[in-house]
Amino acid sequence: MSKVFRKTLVTAVVAAGTFLLTNALTPDQGELWQWTVSITLGSATLLVQYLVDFGERLETVEEYQKRRLREMKDRLTAHHTEMREAIDESFAKINDATELFSQVDRSVLRSDGVTRLARKYTQVGEHGSEIVKTFAQEEIGRLASLMESLSNGSAECPGENHEWLIDLTTCARRTVYATSTDVDRDFWFSEPAKRYLAAQGEAIKKRGVQVRRLFLVDEPEHVTEGLRTVCARQRTFGIDARIAVQSRLEPSVQVTPLNDFIIFDGELCYETEPDVRVVPVKTTLKMTPEHVRERVNRFNVLWEATEEGAEAAD
Numbered sequence: 001m002s003k004v005f006r007k008t009l010v011t012a013v014v015a016a017g018t019f020l021l022t023n024a025l026t027p028d029q030g031e032l033w034q035w036t037v038s039i040t041l042g043s044a045t046l047l048v049q050y051l052v053d054f055g056e057r058l059e060t061v062e063e064y065q066k067r068r069l070r071e072m073k074d075r076l077t078a079h080h081t082e083m084r085e086a087i088d089e090s091f092a093k094i095n096d097a098t099e100l101f102s103q104v105d106r107s108v109l110r111s112d113g114v115t116r117l118a119r120k121y122t123q124v125g126e127h128g129s130e131i132v133k134t135f136a137q138e139e140i141g142r143l144a145s146l147m148e149s150l151s152n153g154s155a156e157c158p159g160e161n162h163e164w165l166i167d168l169t170t171c172a173r174r175t176v177y178a179t180s181t182d183v184d185r186d187f188w189f190s191e192p193a194k195r196y197l198a199a200q201g202e203a204i205k206k207r208g209v210q211v212r213r214l215f216l217v218d219e220p221e222h223v224t225e226g227l228r229t230v231c232a233r234q235r236t237f238g239i240d241a242r243i244a245v246q247s248r249l250e251p252s253v254q255v256t257p258l259n260d261f262i263i264f265d266g267e268l269c270y271e272t273e274p275d276v277r278v279v280p281v282k283t284t285l286k287m288t289p290e291h292v293r294e295r296v297n298r299f300n301v302l303w304e305a306t307e308e309g310a311e312a313a314d
Helices: 001-027 033-107 111-128 130-151 164-172 181-191 193-208 224-233 289-308
Strands: 156-157 175-178 208-216 240-245 263-265 270-274 280-286
Touching: 111 130, 130 156, 156 270, 164 193, 164 263, 164 270, 175 289, 181 193, 181 270, 193 208, 208 224, 224 240, 224 280, 240 289, 263 289, 270 289
Parallel strands: 175 208, 208 240
Antiparallel strands: 156 280, 175 263, 263 270, 270 280
């Protein structure tokens, strides 16, 4: 039953009941009085029904508005929380970046390379393909791992890292002291060896770096013509190269293949570690003062012993 029909029915019943009631109670008042009272009460009943309906609708609307307001308040609160967290996170990143670049600026290292690296890395992220982005991330991760290792005083990588060798030679300003055993004998006939010797020659001529190299062999018969040729070729670059026969040295001076090392400026030691086949399986950079000092002393003892009577390259 619709609401309008229900209201009409209730109004009609009230009006009819009123007419009958007034007719019974006041028969002498006439029909005009009875109709007036009936219509008045019927209209009042209809009006009351609409007022009640309006009140219910108003309560419904108010409840709906309250619920909407609560929902909006909750959403605004959640949005405010999210925005605040996002702003805090952004400011934290800005603070971290500011602190990082402040540390870079305060560092004794050059900061222009770090700035250029960060700028170009973001450009790769914006315009590079997926494989380029992945490759860039891998390279950044590798560089970060290297920096972390260097800060801890030691770094290593699988195999023999020729790029480290050449870059360290380019960075050397005073001395390069090196031993060469059977571990890296074949290296001198490779393409990286040409670049390595060229870098050493440039260091000697342009920066006055003193380069000494000891080729270590176990017995005199191991001093082959090929080894003499390698040694003589290095001398053409200005390298003070010699061959030391370990069997002619004092036992305390002799070294093992594990002691194949290069010392740069008396501050950093580049070492290769061979496997059972005498093939380099690992390259290590060590910067701890105690280790570097031990290697420098070992090289000086070998060098002095070679000068005093071990077989020379010529």
